[in-house]
Amino acid sequence: MIRTLAGLVIVLILGAVAAAVIPEMQMREELQGVGYSYASRGMDETGSSNLVTAVIVAYRGLDTLGEVVVLFCASTAVVLMLTLYPIGVKASEPSRIVAFTAKVLPAPIMLFGVYFIAHSHLSPGGGFPGGTVIASTFLLVMLGSSSVPDRNGRLPAIESLAGLSFGLLGFWGIMTAGQFLNNAFLGTGTPGSIISGGLIPLISIAIGAKVASEFSGVFKAFRNSGGEA
Template sequence: MAKYFVIIILLILLFLIFWNLQKNTAPRNRLDLLSSRYIDQGPREVGSANLVTAVVVAYRGFDTLGEVIVLFLAATGVGFLMQKRQKAYPKSNPASEILRTGSDVLLPVIILTGTYIFLHGHLTPGGGFQGGVVIASGFLLQFLARPESRIKVRKLHFIESISGFFYVLSGLAGLILAGGFLDSRFLPLGKWGELISAGAIPLIYSFIGLKVGSELVGILNNLKGD
């Protein structure tokens, strides 16, 4: 009982912190200088219709590189911790006919949708991370439908390494050919609103999508065991 009392006191104190923060911040009715610069100059400078993509890939590309590295480290840690485990789990029942057939039908469509999402990251809501997660969800469905199936881990690691390598390489290309590291303007900006436009953003987001997708499939494969 004393424990619950302490916990409730703690939560009340946390709520007071938030209450004070909320009371002392005035509601915003206009953007600050940096945001309005990104919004006003983004379409002209970067050529991307989705301004969140312009911030993520072009203006703050370095953050995104760090994010990809964090995800890579987590995937490596998962792989390291899950190797050489003694197998003591009972065998699960085979999946039903509906799940297996549905998974076979849906897997290509899900991969196509994921590819669409990361290729159109500069035009529509979406991008490399979202597309990669959609692709991994297709493989999760396949793992649920056929627990005995194996994926080719070497090919997966090859895709992951190659896309990460080309991501950093395109960053270096921006350093040499354009304004700085991960500057996406080393390719021509093209006509606004078309698929091949906005400099290197579709290229960079494709590398990120492939890398995130293969990393998440690797994490799922490790968590599946065997």
């Protein structure tokens, strides 16, 4: 009861803060500063129809590299903890509905994830969500089978290769254009076609592979963290 009340008080305080702040917010009719610069020049400079991806991967590519490193550290820590201290969850037999779904749905969901990654510079999506969608197919397969093999297979290799290729693509920019993660040295192509956007599709594939393999590893560690079972 105390916990419930404490939670309610916190929610009410947050609500009061939001109620005080929201009326002060001013909606501008036009973009200003950096936002205006991205929106007006983004498509010409990067060749990417999706401005969000252009900002994430091209203009703020270094931040994304940092984000990937953070995710790598977090997933390593989770897998390490689960290996050292198994949580002792017994994997139960899947029900018939789950077992059937896990046979039918993974292929279309995985295709959807690959589409997110491959079209990140054309339509909404990108490396991070695409990677998580692909990892969720492996999650579904794991839920639909009563036992998951304990070996890692090629997961660490894919993860390392993807992380390495992100860095190497950045250094390629230093070699050719004198700028880390330079986007335009390969040519930007026609905005809207599948081969456009300079380095953006390549980096998206690297991010997607890395995120997918990391989350798959975390899922597998959770699923297999059943102690001796």
